[in-house]
Amino acid sequence: MLVIKDLHAKINDKEILKGINLEVKAGEVHAIMGPNGSGKSTLASVLTGRELVEVTHGQVEFNGKNLLEMSPEIRSREGIFLSFQYPVEIPGVSMVNFMKAAVNEHRKYKGLGPLSASDFLKLLRERKELVEIDSALTNRSVNEGFSGGEKKKNEIFQMAMLEPKLAILDETDSGLDIDALRIVANGVNKLKRPDNAVVVITHYQRLLDYIVPDFVHILYNGRIVKSAGKELALELEKKGYDWIKNGEDL
Amino acid sequence: MTQKTTISPREELVSLYLENLDMITEGSPDILNRFREEAIQHFKLLGFPSVKNEKYKYSKIESLFTKDYEKYFAPKKISFRIEDIFRCDIPELDTHLAVVLNGFYFPNNGLTTKLPNGIIISSLAEAARNYPDIVGKYYNAQAENDTDGLVALNTAFVQDGVFIYVPKGVVEEKPIQLINLLLSTENQLVQYRNLIVVEESAQANVLICDHSLSPMQYLSNVVTEVHVGANASLEMVKMQNEHNDSAQLNHSYIVQERDSHVKTNVLSLHGGFIRNNLKMLLNGEGADAHAYGLYLADRSQHTDNYTYIDHAVPNCSSNELYKGILDDQATGAFFGKILVRQDAQKTQAYQANNNLLLTADAKVSTKPQLEIYADDVKCSHGATVGQIDREALFYMQSRGIGEHEATLLLMFGFAHEVVKQVSIESLRDRLDDLVEKRLRGELSRCNNCPMNCC
Ligand SMILES: Nc1ncnc2c1ncn2[C@@H]1O[C@H](COP(=O)(O)OP(=O)(O)O)[C@@H](O)[C@H]1O
Numbered sequence: 001m002l003v004i005k006d007l008h009a010k011i012n013d014k015e016i017l018k019g020i021n022l023e024v025k026a027g028e029v030h031a032i033m034g035p036n037g038s039g040k041s042t043l044a045s046v047l048t049g050r051e052l053v054e055v056t057h058g059q060v061e062f063n064g065k066n067l068l069e070m071s072p073e074i075r076s077r078e079g080i081f082l083s084f085q086y087p088v089e090i091p092g093v094s095m096v097n098f099m100k101a102a103v104n105e106h107r108k109y110k111g112l113g114p115l116s117a118s119d120f121l122k123l124l125r126e127r128k129e130l131v132e133i134d135s136a137l138t139n140r141s142v143n144e145g146f147s148g149g150e151k152k153k154n155e156i157f158q159m160a161m162l163e164p165k166l167a168i169l170d171e172t173d174s175g176l177d178i179d180a181l182r183i184v185a186n187g188v189n190k191l192k193r194p195d196n197a198v199v200v201i202t203h204y205q206r207l208l209d210y211i212v213p214d215f216v217h218i219l220y221n222g223r224i225v226k227s228a229g230k231e232l233a234l235e236l237e238k239k240g241y242d243w244i245k246n247g248e249d250l
Numbered sequence: 251m252t253q254k255t256t257i258s259p260r261e262e263l264v265s266l267y268l269e270n271l272d273m274i275t276e277g278s279p280d281i282l283n284r285f286r287e288e289a290i291q292h293f294k295l296l297g298f299p300s301v302k303n304e305k306y307k308y309s310k311i312e313s314l315f316t317k318d319y320e321k322y323f324a325p326k327k328i329s330f331r332i333e334d335i336f337r338c339d340i341p342e343l344d345t346h347l348a349v350v351l352n353g354f355y356f357p358n359n360g361l362t363t364k365l366p367n368g369i370i371i372s373s374l375a376e377a378a379r380n381y382p383d384i385v386g387k388y389y390n391a392q393a394e395n396d397t398d399g400l401v402a403l404n405t406a407f408v409q410d411g412v413f414i415y416v417p418k419g420v421v422e423e424k425p426i427q428l429i430n431l432l433l434s435t436e437n438q439l440v441q442y443r444n445l446i447v448v449e450e451s452a453q454a455n456v457l458i459c460d461h462s463l464s465p466m467q468y469l470s471n472v473v474t475e476v477h478v479g480a481n482a483s484l485e486m487v488k489m490q491n492e493h494n495d496s497a498q499l500n501h502s503y504i505v506q507e508r509d510s511h512v513k514t515n516v517l518s519l520h521g522g523f524i525r526n527n528l529k530m531l532l533n534g535e536g537a538d539a540h541a542y543g544l545y546l547a548d549r550s551q552h553t554d555n556y557t558y559i560d561h562a563v564p565n566c567s568s569n570e571l572y573k574g575i576l577d578d579q580a581t582g583a584f585f586g587k588i589l590v591r592q593d594a595q596k597t598q599a600y601q602a603n604n605n606l607l608l609t610a611d612a613k614v615s616t617k618p619q620l621e622i623y624a625d626d627v628k629c630s631h632g633a634t635v636g637q638i639d640r641e642a643l644f645y646m647q648s649r650g651i652g653e654h655e656a657t658l659l660l661m662f663g664f665a666h667e668v669v670k671q672v673s674i675e676s677l678r679d680r681l682d683d684l685v686e687k688r689l690r691g692e693l694s695r696c697n698n699c700p701m702n703c704c
Pocket residue numbers: 011012016034035036037038039040041042043052
């Protein structure tokens with residue numbers, strides 16, 4: 001589904017990603033872990049097409065297409081979704097209008113007409129239940145005045161609305177209490193299907209207790225320095241990141 | 251030696267006044283006539299406000315008056331049925347309607363409508379004859395003839411306008427709608443006057459819509475005086491939708507007595523040149539004033555809002571929010587003055603002005619001015635001038651919304667913060683709709699009226 005080959009990228013002339021190789025297949029769950037500042041969010045930015053990050057070398061293919069050539073909105077319509085580490089507040093734009101625009105743009109891309117008002121509301125209700133978000137949230141402006149936990153739940157709600165092929169969850173667990181974490185993870189698991197994939201970016205093992213990865217990668221200083229099965233996350237939990245920083249092997 | 255005589259627009263208007271004095275006064279009631287002489291003297295002295303006048307720093311006024319305009323001293327007969335030409339299609343919005351055509355009250359089964367609950371909606375001139383006690387008490391009580399030449403000019407020339415009277419204790423749910431139409435085959439200068447009196451414990455909603463219906467050049471110089479009695483509530487929404495060859499100078503004065511509530515919302519959707527002055531005097535304890543404004547300008551349009559909130563007594567609050575979106579080479583300004591007098595302890599006054607510039611050529615000037623002479627007050631102000639939020643744009647794009655559509659959604663959102671302050675739901679929805687059409691570039695007129703005025 002996703003094939004990243006020798007990806008280099010810079011922000012303001014500073015090289016942040018220094019040769020990333022990664023392949024994600026349909027049905028898989030990957031976890032990317034690593035200390036702060038390693039480039040995890042930058043990788044997510046490259047995949048979603050944030051202007052700030054400039055790709056200097058390498059390729060990214062998504063379902064056989066050159067991802068790097070696509071605008072952010074086309075990537076979304078092709079099935080890429082990012083749960084933002086820091087969701088953006090948009091005063092004055094209601095969640096309902098935001099989601100209506102997004103869902104209908106996705107439909108248009110597939111050659112479908114816009115949903116009727118009642119079908120849209122039905123979908124909205126259904127997906128809200130899936131991620132157990134408070135009904136009132138969708139009547140408010142996008143993320144405005146939401147608590148940290150509400151913002152993260154709202155990301156997963158949007159994911160549920162758009163049903164992406166590849167979901168990238170960037171520290172969706174940070175700032176969540178254990179109940180909220182369980183709800184968010186349950187939501188992600190309910191959306192899991194053999195034909196889609198998830199990349200979970202996290203510092204901690206605790207989210208991975210709920211969303212169990214097939215592969216765990218450690219990203220450090222712009223490179224994937226180690227890849228293994230889910231047991232790697234447990235070891236990291238025990239040993240911390242210092243050994244990586246010191247260049248030791250596990 | 252040849253002498254070149256150029257007459258300034260000021261001299262021209264003064265002689266126009268003197269030459270037509272008989273005609274101006276003849277049909278007018280004494281209440282209007284008795285202030286003219288003094289007003290024209292003020293105008294003669296003051297002339298047009300120049301940009302050196304701080305209050306008018308951002309708008310050039312005199313040049314507006316150098317164009318050739320017809321001035322009428324009696325309503326010109328235009329035979330038309332209002333509903334043929336203009337239908338304000340705000341669905342579910344049932345209003346008490348008053349129409350002003352080229353500055354004169356347009357008869358609607360007569361010049362005065364009196365509702366069973368005592369509310370009067372009338373031609374101002376007619377009201378001055380029929381209700382001299384009320385009109386006489388409030389007419390010209392607030393207008394600043396001695397400091398603003400434009401206001402003096404209006405007082406000298408005024409012949410008509412609308413009078414709205416909501417008697418003590420009357421609560422009217424149905425909005426009173428005042429539609430100002432400009433429709434003619436020649437360029438025109440119109441100067442009318444509105445007087446709104448909401449007595450003690452009364453409640454009313456007033457919607458004012460300004461439209462130009464024919465493609466001529468218009469200049470409107472309009473004064474509106476509003477008196478809101480103790481414990482009364484008034485919400486006033488003004489929707490300005492005129493074409494690029496129109497210029498509007500509005501001077502609104504509102505005085506509030508004890509425990510009264512006033513909310514104003516001025517939505518400048520379209521117009522060549524718009525200058526809105528709003529002065530709110532908090533004159534009784536416990537009163538609150540809310541002033542909202544939205545201005546959308548593109549091409550070479552200019553909109554300028556000047557607000558002046560005068561906290562004259564203790565325990566009042568005011569809250570202002572003005573927002574603007576400027577595109578192309580449009581220019582805009584917001585000047586917000588708040589005065590907290592020495593006695594006005596426990597005042598709360600908030601002001602915000604936010605602007606979005608869509609191009610590098612669009613310009614906006616924003617200037618707060620707080621003069622605070624009391625020590626126990628809470629005041630704040632903030633102004634921003636910015637571009638579309640790139641982070642928000644990216645967030646929306648990452649959900650599949652195209653850049654153009656996302657930008658529009660962000661602009662609607664920005665504008666909605668002002669529109670949402672309108673209390674009447676059907677009107678609010680309609681205004682959202684008009685704003686959306688305007689920002690999409692689809693607003694050639696505000697409704698299905700057959701005249702293409704923009
Ligand atoms: N907007 C930005 N401007 C400049 N540098 C940035 C920006 N965002 C990230 N960086 C830099 O890129 C590096 C990687 O950051 P990031 O991808 O956010 O790491 P992680 O998500 O792994 O914590 C850091 O050195 C950070 O300072």
